[in-house]
Amino acid sequence: MAELIGKPAPNFVATAVIRQEFSKVSLKDSCGRFVVLFFYPMDFSRVCSSEIVRISEKIDEFKQRNCKFIGVSCDSEFSHLAWIKQLATEKELVDINIPLVADKSGRIAREYGIYNEDQGVSNRAFFLIDHEQVVRFISINDRPVERSVEEILRLLDVLQCENKDEMNVPMTRGLKRRVSEEGGNEAPMKKALTLSEGEGAMLN
Numbered sequence: 634m635a636e637l638i639g640k641p642a643p644n645f646v647a648t649a650v651i652r653q654e655f656s657k658v659s660l661k662d663s664c665g666r667f668v669v670l671f672f673y674p675m676d677f678s679r680v681c682s683s684e685i686v687r688i689s690e691k692i693d694e695f696k697q698r699n700c701k702f703i704g705v706s707c708d709s710e711f712s713h714l715a716w717i718k719q720l721a722t723e724k725e726l727v728d729i730n731i732p733l734v735a736d737k738s739g740r741i742a743r744e745y746g747i748y749n750e751d752q753g754v755s756n757r758a759f760f761l762i763d764h765e766q767v768v769r770f771i772s773i774n775d776r777p778v779e780r781s782v783e784e785i786l787r788l789l790d791v792l793q794c795e796n797k798d799e800m801n802v803p804m805t806r807g808l809k810r811r812v813s814e815e816g817g818n819e820a821p822m823k824k825a826l827t828l829s830e831g832e833g834a835m836l837n
Contacts, residue, residue, distance in 0.1 A: 643744040649732040676716035710735040
C-alpha cells in the first residue's frame with residue numbers, strides 16, 4: 634500500500650449508487666480535481682453508517698475545495714441501495730449524496746492494497762488523490778475506529794496549499810541557480826531568498 638504514495642492512482646470503472654440510482658463511476662472522470670477515495674468495510678454497520686452520514690452532511694465543504702468524494706466497499710450495488718434507503722429513513726436525510734462504489738469482487742481494494750483476505754472486506758482506509766491522479770496521502774484504521782471528516786478536510790487543505798506554493802517555487806529556484814552559476818554578488822541571492830520566505834520552508 635505505501636508504495637502507491639507519489640504514484641498514479643489505479644484507475645477503475647465500476648457501478649455505484651448515486652442518489653438512489655445506479656451509475657458507472659470511473660476515477661479518471663475526476664481528473665483535474667482532488668479525490669477522496671474512501672474505503673469502508675461493509676454496509677449497515679454502525680461505524681460505517683455514522684461515517685457516511687457525517688460525510689454527506691459535510692459534502693459541500695469538499696465541493697468548495699473542488700474535491701470529489703467516492704465511497705467504496707465490497708458490497709453489491711443492491712446492498713448499497715438498500716442501506717441508503719434505510720439511512721434516509723433512520724437519519725431523516727433525503728439521500729446519501731456521495732457515490733458508493735460496488736466492489737463486490739474486491740478488485741479495487743486489492744489494487745489499492747487494503748483488501749482483508751481473511752475477512753473478505755476492505756480495511757477502513759482512505760486515499761487523497763490530487764488533480765493529476767497521483768496518490769498523495771494514505772490512511773488505514775482498525776475497523777472500530779471512526780474517521781474524522783474534519784481531519785480529512787484539514788489534510789486536503791494542506792495538500793492543496795502545497796500545490797499552490799509549488800507553482801511559485803521554480804522561478805526563485807531558477808534565480809538562485811543562475812546567480813550561483815554566473816558568479817554574481819550576494820545581493821541578488823539575498824533577494825531570491827527573501828522572495829522565498831513567504832513560500833514557507835519548501836526551499837530549505
